[in-house]
Amino acid sequence: MGVMSPDAKTDRVCPYCPLHCDDLIVSAQGEILSGGCEIACGHSSQIPLLQPTIAGQAVTRQQAEGEAARLLGQAHAPLISGLACDVDGLRAAVAVADQCRGFFDHGASDGFFNGLRVLQRRGALLTSPAEVRNRADVLVVFANQPWSRLPRFFDRYVPSGAQLFNDAPANRKIVLIGGSHAPDPLDGADVQVIPADLSKAAELALVLGALVAGRTPAVASSAGIAIDTLKEIAQALKAASYGVVAWENGDFGPHGDLAVEALYDLILTLNQTTRAAGLPLPPGGHVSGAHQVGLWQAGTPLRTCFTAEGPVYDSQLYSRAKLLADGRADLVLWISAMPGAVLPKIDDLPVILLSSTAPPDGPPPRVYIPVATPSLDHDSVFFRGEGVVSLHASRWRSPAPYLSVAETLAQISNQLPKGEQHPC
Amino acid sequence: MIVLTQKLTLPHRIDAGALVPAALAGLSLAQIEALSLKTGLKVGDVFTVAKSDGDVVVFRTQDQAVDCIGEGMGEGEIRVEGPAGRYAGRSMSGGTLHIVGDAGDGAGQGKSGGLLVVAGKAGDFVGSALPGRTSGVSGGVILIKGSVGQRFGDRMRKGVMIALGDAGDFCAARAVAGTIWVRGRLGQAPAQGLKRATLLLEHAPDALPTFQDCGVVEMPVLRLLLPSLDRLAGTRVADSSDYRAHRHLGCIGVDGRGEVLVLA
Amino acid sequence: MSAPKIINGISIDETFAEAFPMVGARIIVTARTERWAMNAGLAFTGFATSVIGCGCEAGIEKVLSGAETPDGRPGLSILLFAMGDDALKGQLTNRLGQTILTCPSTACFSGLTTGKKAALGNMIRYFGDGYQLSKVIDGQRFWRIPVMEGEFLVADFTHYQPAVGGGNLLILADDGEKALFACEKAVDAMRKVPNCVLPFPGGVVRSGSKVGSKYKALFASSNDAFCPTLKGLAHTQLSPETGSVLEIVIDGLSFEDVAACMKEGIRALTDGGRASGVHRISAGNYGGNLGPFHFKLHELLP
């Protein structure tokens, strides 16, 4: 933490985690003076020195953009992914996917889809941060250890001060299922930490649902938690005025949708008599933004293919991982202007990498173009991780010598063959 | 009618969804070769096309790169001599799709009728729901003669699904109704969220924590069901001449009144 | 009356039985043993002699072996006839719910494959109070209703079809004993004819009726023209030798079925000859004005 200077900028939005805390104070040089968690403060405020490359050889930005356009123009089935960038960058990315008849998926959407699949086939009953903050009298979190990636979670969602609708927030009950320890801000609050095997979260949620409905499971424990303990949790949720069931989508494994659906059933059961709502913990890498932008522009969510007939969505087939494993894609455009979507190891396909950091170790991407970091280097818009609130982020420091993702993609897009029908 | 022989190397996976008997009937070889596939290529780029006797459309495949064979078919017969890629028989509403080899993930997804037979083994999500749909298979028969992957019969609504081999994890999850018969062994966590369907087994699963144990009871319905399944599978169900089964009622987490039956 | 025909000394009137359109359904009832199928069947078809007072007419058509039933157990086929769709549906479900659902070890299936549908399980499934399960097997839906014994298995519905009710034979004999024994033989023969039932107790009715009554509240009353104790009346149909008259009523799924059944009855009666005590066979009609189906006895002679 530095010393507050007269030219310090207040109310800055943090790009480093999906909470997007917006109370940061930064110096004119972009150094965090106040409000930064360990993740934010772990990032250097220095603008990195980066050089565009083609096959590892330094080139001008124009050359790199030209090569990227050439590759995209040739591709039959480009995968536009990564997508860790601001809203304008995402709008440009969807446009390129549309223009090139490509596939569109975020670089870290697997956990997110555990929730989205359930929302699409059953629906959802959700709440949002300010409601949790002011209303929740019982909060049950199914997550292993999300606090390391969301350091200010409790500060933002369940701060220790007063609640609007609860005069005695100390009575608020917080149950952390799966975690091995509670993070610091909770000291003094009524917090119960219950280790559990979250790969069995679906069973756990179904057992809780049965208990809330007054049915008795024929087992002594579930996912490592004794039935008596679960009975207490069920009772607390049932007795709550506004119970919140939170979960980490990514902690439930590849078939985690079943766990999310079971939690949804639990929430529906609770709402027969009282109020309760669900809260997926915010996913990283601006997945929520990529989801929103892709959805409004294409009408279909992430994992869409822009085919000759129009956008076609398939949450299984068109996942970035499956596309790469199947060899359906023949080029990858990977965007990583902020943390949360690390370029995976791709050996057999040309990769165009737009990143605010240097390419990962290993064979260089076919084209690398450094880009500015949103929020730090240019004004930008983020969806907070819960996907409801979007914030305008004023830049922290002088513009970087790099274009934004939106500007870079516009340059590339302008060089794509006009009107050509790209097969996909 | 038509034999489509896969050319050895494909540039990428192929979506053969358009090539169902009703769409090919009456077309010349040249017309078929000129048909566009969803993935942008033409049929002639991917397959050698020949005429054959009979009314069957035959795919001769080399690998699992040909997806969506028989997608949406409503009548006629397709025979796949070789492996089928993903989503074979997706959304089919009638007719017969016979895969002599293995089938990939999502075979029979969203199927509402007809017969899908896989002589080999099949992948994950066989007979599951189409994206965003509230329920999975809503009619007809799926017969997997080998083993099948995870989420077999996911959200099934109606019809019969049979795996003569083993079935993977989360079998019959959320199944609303219908009959799922697995002769072999199951992976973990079967029948979670079961509503009113029947999961019929010959080997007891490891655990059914959200089911109520009804004990071994006589099940009159088995007098009809078992012979019917025998006929569909072309095989004999394990000796069950007294039509008794160990019945587990659930899933109690969703107020389900379905059952896991283990033949006694 | 024109000339009767005489076979083996028995005279057959040149008249016709007049029958009415009905609707008829068949159900199959099975059980652990024939005894329990019969228990259910007798109760189901009990008090189902005449639509006038029972709402329907029903009978056991045939005893079935395990090889003949859907679930491989012994059973019965039952026919039920009523004057209209609603009456048939109501009677089916009422009787199903009270006599088959309740009877240990039974199951109930559809006995017809075409025609309109009448609910079986689709109606009484609600007895299961939400715990009932349906199961579609080979394209047919069945209901499984939990009961204290275990599960009651019942088809979703049966079909029903237009049918013919009220075929009849009047057996005129020397005395009551001879009339009864002759009818027993006729009933045994007639019950072998498929698609028909004889709804009255033992297949025979002694109180054949005429339409109307001097009492305004009654639709039907004693058939006085055939009552031997009223032979002196002006309009008697009986000659002095007739000491007793019995009637066999036949309901069937078609005109041909009823005709075949009546023919079998006449054959059995005439086979017994005058020596059986039967001297005349006639039939009931209302002058041909009320029912469209006319079974002319002379066309049914063996």
Place this chain on the structure above:
Amino acid sequence: MLTRLKGGRLYDPAHQVDGATGDIWIENGRIVAKPANGAKPDVDHDITGMVVMAGGIDIHSHIGGGKVNLARALMLEDHETYKHAPQDGLRAGSGVATPSTFSTGYRYAQMGYTAAFEPAVVISNARHAHLEMSDIPMIDKGGYLMLGNDDILLQMLASKREQSAVNDYVALMVQATGCIGVKIVNPGGISAFKFNQRNLGLDEDTAFYHLNPHRIVQSLAQAVHDIGLVHPLHIHCNNLGVPGNFQTTLDTVRAVEGLPIHLTHVQFHSYGAEGDRHFSSAAAHIAEMVNATPNVNVDEGQSMFGQTVTASGDTMTQFRNAGFGDPKKSICMDIECDGGCGLVPFNYKDKNFVNALQWTIGLELFLLVNDPWRIFLTTDHPNGAPFTTYPHLIRLLMDKTFRNEKLAGINKHAAAASTLGSIDREYSLYEIAILTRAGPSRILGLKDRGHLGEGAAADIAVYAPHANAETMFDTPKLVFKDGELVVRDGQIVKTVWGATHVAQCDFGHSIEKEVEKWFATWKGTRFSNFVLSKDELEADGRSRWVGHNLARRS
């Protein structure tokens, strides 16, 4: 560049022009007088005999924002069925009940519409709504801010703050969210639902705040009036869809004591509880009230048969109706101490008694309200039906024979219960122009839209006359947006970006401090990062923020 539309039949109710033949001259995006110097047009469109109207204005259509996007995610079926590929410079898109942003703009333009207003901007979701609207091409946009279930306002009312403070708060929030109107949805009910209250009548107290909706509506209508918004308070009454709710609607009108108000999707609020099924039409009561109450405007919210999805801020109602979902799925959400949203797919069936009666109730209202300036053509897209059904709806209004044919095909009990068949009224082209152009522009204060007078923006639709009004309104011959030809024969020929209409309000600065503190304390976010600015929205070059200055009335 000078353009002439030559020889059209003009329907311009703002200037009482009813089918007169005339030319329209366009220069620099505006309608201009015939050049006095006799200048020749650079482009001349001979539209002799064709019907010319200003571009259509949809006063109430859920076109963008968080709940629309949730609906898109929920309704995959809709997006599988309707999709289009990129071609000729157009973007790909999908959906008809919840179309993608590009599809929304294209389809509106293809019907001759040049503006649409999103009626449910949740405070905390305002930026998102604008982001989506910025990606809708071809048309002008604007939003109504949802107030009345936001805890700041409810707390102000509960603590009996003076009306001027409420006025300042409303003005500040309208400004901060870039909206042009204020809407209230189920007054108090969305908040009450969060406290587990499942129903709320107009004179029942809400849980926690102990406010009755009566008071909330009254205060908000006053605020909207006082700060000078042209569009009166846009009210979605309590008890949406509940049989007998017409009484709530009438009571709401009484509650505002003569203040101007707009009752929205009034079809859903005109239900009686008569008859064997305890569901009946109260359209006559509502129409009678509208006819007798000049301070009341209504839009229709006509329901049409077919698959759609209902998307509403009314969480209380949507949670209650989730069981009617078809397909059976639904989303409800409590949002940021501001409001909520609920999404329930719906399939209106003509053989279903209730659905059929809803259809007749809507049409009865249209035909029984006398003054076309005070009723507006909407389907509450997508709640009653997708906006793409407007041409069909227009035909129902204009063609009694057609209407009666359709009436004969619906549920016979509903048809028998309805007076629709006995109503002879047929709307004229002039009246349709009022319903869809002149009326909306007047009630929104869009002085240069919705008419064909000199100085108006050249948003113009040209239709080839046709005996079938549906055919005519479905495929305009020509559509101009700000003077540019954008649609020819129903096909998009040029992509343009419309303006966003925003009210410019004054407010006292003490309220800003108060709201800043509220945001920081209770929402855990900074008001400064929440406020939308003209610069932000115009930054990408697509949006143009057109401010409408308000004159405070008190």
